[in-house]
Amino acid sequence: MCLILSACAAISPGKTIERRDLPEAKPGPRELASIQLTEQGQMLLEKDKIDEAISVLERAVSVYAYNGKNYYYLAEAWLRKGNLKQAREWNRLAKMYLAGDQEWSQRVFDQRERIRTRTR
Secondary structure, eight states: OHHHHHHHHTSOTTOOOOGGGSOOOOOOHHHHHHHHHHHHHHHHHHTTOHHHHHHHHHHHHHHOTTOHHHHHHHHHHHHHHTOHHHHHHHHHHHHHHTTTOHHHHHHHHHHHHHHHHHTO
């Protein structure tokens, strides 16, 4: 009981707890599997194997839906295929899931601009 109280006492009332204040949680098995599939999908995109990349990245989303990079790479794959409707939708989801990451938010924004300019 003393441990619980001392842990609570370390946070003063009204203080906002930010993510950087919390210990890093280790990714679970589903998240790890999704990360591996995302990397595989990214490599397939780099090799211009778009349909294979889409298949792998969709599997990654179904394994762990909270990995925003999957959505980014799916948007990229559909953009390369010329399906702008699909690219916009995956980009919208990437924006939502990567909102807290400044670097990835910028990449998502740049991607959205590339999608937008292709529609003209």
